[in-house]
Amino acid sequence: DAKTTQPPSMDCAEGRAANLPCNHSTISGNEYVYWYRQIHSQGPQYIIHGLKNNETNEMASLIITEDRKSSTLILPHATLRDTAVYYCIVRVANNNAGNMLTFGGGTRLMVKP
Amino acid sequence: NAGVMQNPRHLVRRRGQEARLRCSPMKGHSHVYWYRQLPEEGLKFMVYLQKENIIDESGMPKERFSAEFPKEGPSILRIQQVVRGDSAAYFCASSPTGSGNGEQFFGPGTRLTVL
Numbered sequence: 001d002a003k004t005t006q007p008p009s010m011d012c013a014e015g016r017a018a019n020l021p022c023n024h025s026t027i028s029g030n031e032y033v034y035w036y037r038q039i040h041s042q043g044p045q046y047i048i049h050g051l052k053n054n055e056t057n058e059m060a061s062l063i064i065t066e067d068r069k070s071s072t073l074i075l076p077h078a079t080l081r082d083t084a085v086y087y088c089i090v091r092v093a094n095n096n097a098g099n100m101l102t103f104g105g106g107t108r109l110m111v112k113p
Numbered sequence: 114n115a116g117v118m119q120n121p122r123h124l125v126r127r128r129g130q131e132a133r134l135r136c137s138p139m140k141g142h143s144h145v146y147w148y149r150q151l152p153e154e155g156l157k158f159m160v161y162l163q164k165e166n167i168i169d170e171s172g173m174p175k176e177r178f179s180a181e182f183p184k185e186g187p188s189i190l191r192i193q194q195v196v197r198g199d200s201a202a203y204f205c206a207s208s209p210t211g212s213g214n215g216e217q218f219f220g221p222g223t224r225l226t227v228l
Contacts, residue, residue, distance in 0.1 A: 043219030
């Protein structure tokens with residue numbers, strides 16, 4: 001699976017949009033971009049994933065550049081409960097050889113009042 | 114619909130004892146994954162199991178660690194003769210299929226402390 005690079009930490013004001021970047025310049029054509037987050041002392045939580053089109057769900061939006069070498073996770077109206085470590089992961093979705101998730105260092109997002 | 118359940122949530126063992134961590138996947142899920150998170154570090158994959166089969170154990174330490182997922186009952190991660198370096202949070206995740214969209218559902222974790 002391709003390696004990802006994320007800033008170690010970011011701050012965001014409550015109620016504002018949080019934009020979390022991720023670089024994955026070695027991504028392959030059949031690899032998806034996944035985002036998970038881990039709130040302190042809890043298990044990771046799936047947020048969203050995409051291949052090449054932008055995606056949106058009730059939690060967030062995922063913007064993938066046309067060359068797919070980077071992406072941005074957008075939390076449109078961050079709340080204090082969004083304070084967490086956010087992990088960007090790229091992997092093949094239909095990988096029958098193994099479905100593990102490879103977590104990097106992630107971005108520690110601090111939402112401030 | 115209950116989520117992934119892990120027990121115990123906290124486990125204290127003395128060096129040399131055995132630790133048994135249990136994971137009950139979500140209903141209808143037949144794939145289980147174990148991850149370990151050392152203090153102040155990210156999660157590291159350990160093992161991937163289906164019912165009665167170990168599919169990928171590339172992340173498991175070669176000694177003292179074993180995992181199983183029997184036909185009936187929870188998945189068990191077993192650590193024999195624990196050492197202080199085994200102190201960590203152990204997370205279990207499950208998915209309804211080994212392929213597909215890659216979403217895994219995580220449990221709350223078991224925090225192992227070795228004295």
